[in-house]
Amino acid sequence: MPDIPTTMKASILVSKHVLPYQCISGPRDGGRYDLSDACPECGTGAQRLDPLRFPISMLRDRVSYTLTNEVVIPPRLVAPIRSVAPRCLRVICDKAGKVSSYFELVPEVTLIPWSANTTGWCTSKLEPSCPKCGRDGYFNVPKQDLRIVYDSEVAPFSVGATYERFGKSRLRNDFRESHFAVSQILVAGAVEKILSGEKGISFIPVNFVVNESTEPIS
Numbered sequence: 507m508p509d510i511p512t513t514m515k516a517s518i519l520v521s522k523h524v525l526p527y528q529c530i531s532g533p534r535d536g537g538r539y540d541l542s543d544a545c546p547e548c549g550t551g552a553q554r555l556d557p558l559r560f561p562i563s564m565l566r567d568r569v570s571y572t573l574t575n576e577v578v579i580p581p582r583l584v585a586p587i588r589s590v591a592p593r594c595l596r597v598i599c600d601k602a603g604k605v606s607s608y609f610e611l612v613p614e615v616t617l618i619p620w621s622a623n624t625t626g627w628c629t630s631k632l633e634p635s636c637p638k639c640g641r642d643g644y645f646n647v648p649k650q651d652l653r654i655v656y657d658s659e660v661a662p663f664s665v666g667a668t669y670e671r672f673g674k675s676r677l678r679n680d681f682r683e684s685h686f687a688v689s690q691i692l693v694a695g696a697v698e699k700i701l702s703g704e705k706g707i708s709f710i711p712v713n714f715v716v717n718e719s720t721e722p723i724s
Contacts, residue, residue: 549677
């Protein structure tokens with residue numbers, strides 16, 4: 507059966523604004539993580555529960571990425587996004603834990619594994635994927651866009667995370683020394699529309715197709 511497009515539309519969120527190394531949060535800052543759906547071997551899939559902690563003076567009035575693929579939303583966009591995707595925002599704190607007016611754009615869902623037709627990614631013999639879960643160890647191909655394809659029906663979402671994780675996860679006995687591979691952030695619908703007018707922001711469309719013999723999600 508031929509593949510046909512679905513009604514779902516979404517894009518990979520891309521920003522040319524990347525925050526400096528000082529704006530990285532992770533297990534080392536003492537933040538709590540939910541490991542219930544994470545790989546017991548490498549920790550891939552761990553979900554942060556606490557707010558990110560940054561030097562707020564380094565944040566600007568623009569949509570930015572951290573080096574670990576968290577999306578920072580400036581104060582003026584918080585209300586518009588909250589009105590259409592209230593579950594997709596989490597406040598950012600300063601290093602002392604004081605609440606700021608900046609927010610993190612948080613995925614509300616982790617998508618299904620992408621199709622074998624997805625291009626623009628590779629693996630590494632030096633940093634192979636976890637032998638237990640196979641979810642980490644993905645890397646971008648230089649000078650080539652990641653072109654994601656899903657060939658099974660996907661339920662609608664506003665902000666999503668890929669199942670596949672980029673970089674290498676390491677789960678340590680001393681949890682603060684752990685590091686988790688990161689997802690690509692996908693946006694759809696009203697959230698994508700709100701962000702589309704921002705300087706330095708671009709989108710790479712995701713291709714959703716489904717075989718005619720596939721049963722749609724009810």
